Each structure stands twice: as structure tokens, then as C-alpha cells.
């Protein structure tokens with residue numbers, strides 16, 4: 001008898017192919033990456049680090065993890081790399097556990113302005129409950145005002161500053177972040193989860209000279225497995241010679257048990273793929289596509305925040321974000337509702353949608369395809385028959 005679960009997996013894979021995927025944090029991993037995730041490596045326990053495992057039988061696993069680390073260090077230009085975090089949130093928690101004491105001050109961009117939960121979102125998160133949270137905002141135009149941030153940091157003297165975003169459509173000035181952190185002796189953690197593919201693809205400023213620690217997921221613009229890494233930079237080691245050791249200890253045994261070596265192998269494959277000229281072309285195309293889509297929406301009269309990277313936030317009318325996202329879903333176009341800068345609606349009923357181009361760029365789309373997607377989005381918002389658009393999308397996607 002066929003397992004119902006296998007049928008559901010097939011159905012989901014079909015859905016992914018038949019709809020336009022515009023969630024900026026999503027992508028399509030390569031067959032090699034998928035094969036590694038689904039390999040026999042999932043069977044093995046490997047608590048510890050290469051050469052220092054608690055169980056026997058890890059000689060090959062050690063080679064695998066070491067190869068992933070070597071490829072990642074080369075690609076990112078960091079001095080030390082921990083590839084064991086299960087995902088982006090545990091990676092950030094590990095950095096906080098390694099470098100902060102309870103009630104220390106942690107500074108991050110507000111969630112509603114495009115920050116992440118793990119950057120000190122108050123009350124309900126680990127980082128917001130155990131540390132004193134200082135949150136900065138964006139300006140009405142959607143940009144970070146670095147002078148304001150500098151004043152806030154000088155006033156409050158946080159011990160750790162996060163530079164990293166989930167819905168920020170502009171380039172992050174890591175140099176300025178570095179100067180601001182240095183002015184009060186704070187740790188600067190660059191969380192490049194969303195933009196890592198753009199950074200290694202050479203189309204976004206790298207934080208490697210300016211941050212002490214770099215965290216990132218590997219399943220977003222990097223196109224790897226669900227997982228994350230923590231990198232320690234030269235600047236980080238200069239601030240604290242023990243930094244790499246502290247990070248490793250916080251990941252294991254501080255926060256995690258056995259590493260997911262199947263994901264670690266897949267991460268190594270993704271690092272190799274990201275080192276190719278084809279990946280650089282992909283990164284360049286992700287930006288071109290985002291620009292083309294943003295321009296199309298602007299031409300049709302929408303207020304668009306961005307874009308200088310892979311994503312944009314579009315104002316679709318007060319508290320209309322969720323309804324528009326639902327209407328687009330009915331038309332086989334997948335986006336998410338999102339707050340806009342200085343949101344005036346309730347956070348549960350945001351006024352924007354967030355759109356990103358990495359996934360459809362991976363499927364081979366170019367600027368003219370983005371113009372078409374932009375026009376389809378406008379048609380749906382202006383009340384065109386959703387079923388008609390849904391069928392058109394499904395047919396069209398067969399070309400990619």
C-alpha cells in the first residue's frame with residue numbers, strides 16, 4: 001500500500017512547480033543538494049566535532065564535515081566556521097549564548113521594520129526574554145538612518161548588535177554598522193540569512209571585514225539545505241582569541257546534540273555550487289529581476305519600497321496585505337503579507353506584500369518574465385478573474 005505521506009510529498013512538489021514562487025526566503029535546491037539530504041548520512045550520530053566525536057564510526061563523517069568547513073571558509077573568507085546549527089534561529093541563539101550573560105543588552109532591527117524574531121524581539125522570544133532588548137526602526141522611506149542608530153547605540157551601550165534583515169529592500173552598510181559597534185565595544189553579528197547568495201555572488205557588500213561574527217541560513221538565496229552556519233572573522237578573533245571556541249561550545253554541547261550530517265554534506269555541495277561562475281550569473285540576475293519587477297509595479301501606480309537587492313515590499317492599501325496575498329494565491333502566485341515601514345494598520349492586518357526573485361531566477365526567468373509577473377499581479381489586484389490567471393500561470397510555467 002502506498003503511504004499517504006508519499007502522495008502528499010508529490011502533491012507539494014507539483015504545487016511548487018505550478019505556481020509562481022515569490023517568497024524571498026525560498027528557493028529550489030539542486031538535485032545534488034536534495035540527494036545529500038535524502039542520503040544515508042541521516043542515519044549517523046556524530047555528537048562533537050571532527051576528530052573529537054563521542055561515538056565510533058565517524059571517520060568518513062569527519063571528512064565530510066571538514067570538507068564543508070573548508071569550502072565554506074574559502075567562499076566566505078572567514079577564519080572559523082561552525083556548520084552544525086540546525087537552522088538560522090538556533091545559530092543566532094548559539095551566538096547569544098556564547099557571548100552574552102543574562103540581562104545583557106542586545107540591539108536589533110524591529111520585526112515590523114524587517115528584522116528577525118531572534119534579534120531581540122521583546123517578550124515572546126528567547127532573545128527578547130533573556131536579554132534586555134533595544135530595537136531600532138527604519139525611516140518612513142524604509143531605510144535605516146545610521147546617524148540615529150549611532151545615537152541610540154551610544155546612549156544605550158548594547159553588548160551585541162545585529163545587522164540582518166528579512167524584509168529590507170536596500171543594501172546594508174556593514175562598514176557603518178562596524179564603526180557604530182566599535183564605538184561602544186559591542187559585538188557586531190551580521191546575520192546574512194537572506195542575502196548570503198548575493199554576498200558570495202559578489203553583488204552585495206560583504207560583512208567579513210566589519211563584523212565579528214557572521215550567521216546565515218543556507219536554504220534561502222544560497223540554494224542549499226535547511227541549515228545554518230556561524231562564521232568567525234579575523235576582526236572577531238582580534239577582539240577575542242577564544243571566540244571560535246566559545247561559539248563551538250555554545251552550539252554543542254550548549255544548545256544542540258547530534259549534528260545533521262546529511263544537511264552538512266548538502267551545505268558543502270551548495271558551497272561548491274556557489275563558487276561557480278554560473279552562481280555569480282544567478283546572483284546578478286536575481287537583482288536584475290527584482291528591479292524589473294519593482295519597476296513594473298511602480299509603473300502601474302503602486303508604492304514600492306526598494307529595490308537594491310532580491311526583494312521589495314509593496315504597499316497594497318491599508319490592511320489589505322493578507323487579502324491581496326490570498327487573491328494572488330488563488331491565481332497561482334505565492335507571496336506573503338508584510339508590514340510596510342511605519343505600518344499604520346494592525347500588525348495582524350498589514351498593508352503590504354513582500355516579493356522576492358531568487359526562486360524564479362533559479363527556474364531560469366529573466367527581466368521580461370518579471371514584467372509579465374508584475375502585470376499578472378496588477379491584474380489580480382485590480383479584480384481580473386483569478387481562475388483565468390491561475391490557468392495562464394500554470395501553462396506558462398511549463399516553459400521553465
Ligand SMILES: *Cc1c(COP(=O)(O)O)cnc(C)c1O
Pocket residue numbers: 025087088089090092115116118164165166191192193194217227
Ligand atoms: C530566515 C532567517 C532567520 C531564521 O532562520 P530559520 O532557519 O527560519 O530559523 C534568522 N535571521 C534572518 C535574518 C533570517 O532571514
